[in-house]
Amino acid sequence: MPVCRPAEAPDILRAMQQLLKDLNSLSPTALIAVAILPALFAITVHEVAHGWMASKLGDQTAKRLGRLTLNPFKHIDPVGTVMLPAILILLKAGFLFGWAKPVPVTFENLRHPKRDMVLVAAAGPGANFFMAIFWGVIAKIGMVLGDQVPWIAVPLQLTGLFGIFFNSVLMAFNLIPLPPLDGGRVAVGLLPDRLGEKLAQLEPYGFFIIMGLMLAPGLIGVDVLGAVLFPMVSAVMELTIFFVGLG
Secondary structure, eight states, rough: OOOOOOOOOOGGGHHHHHHHHHHHHHHHHHHHHHHHHHHHHHHHHHHHHHHHHHHHHOOOOHHHHTTTTTOGTTTTTIIIIIEEEEEHHTTTTOOOOOOOOOOOOOOSSSSSSHHHHHHHHHHHHOOOOOOHHHHHHHHHHHHHHSOOOSSHHHHHHHHHHHHHHHHHHHHHHHHSSSSSSSSHHHHHHHHHHHHHHHHHTHHHHHHHHHHHHHHHHHHOOOOOOOHHHHHHHHHHHHHHHHHHTTO
């Protein structure tokens, strides 16, 4: 789940640019304090949404294994959810990357496997959009409080804006149409069988393709991933800002 640093943005996204500047000025401890709740719940709710949708469509695997819970410890991968993101935050690397333990889904148990796979995959990014709105409300509360109680208002603003940004990036990243990302599974389900099968064959190599795209700016000076992600992230943040009234 990479978090990209936008270089330019329309006026409605200036608050996000200011957020990134504010985050860079924080101490490592303060930075982790601001980021930990939005990041943990973005990952947790994303995974639970997959399992919840699968359970509604006939597959009870996640429910049977106790994964339909908002307890983040059930979904944390020690390396991908804790160690790697914490190191990148402490180093102020300019991006985040990590992963949670995927919620198990047995697609054969779904009532209509091809159609239902699309719905199960789309549930995760959809949950991130609603989480972005939730954190937008938190940021709005902080802005309303303003100078009256700055010791509450400022943390709420920073945490809320980070939550919008993080969930927007997580949603956009997962919608990339490349298996095993959610967007890849959606594409496989929507494409004609022959094309879907060809796309599905990329799944064993998907992680390596993503890593190559992430490293491409430093290696060859071409930011393909950023060019794909930034318009999607901008659109999600603009929608969130519009719905919550932060603009």
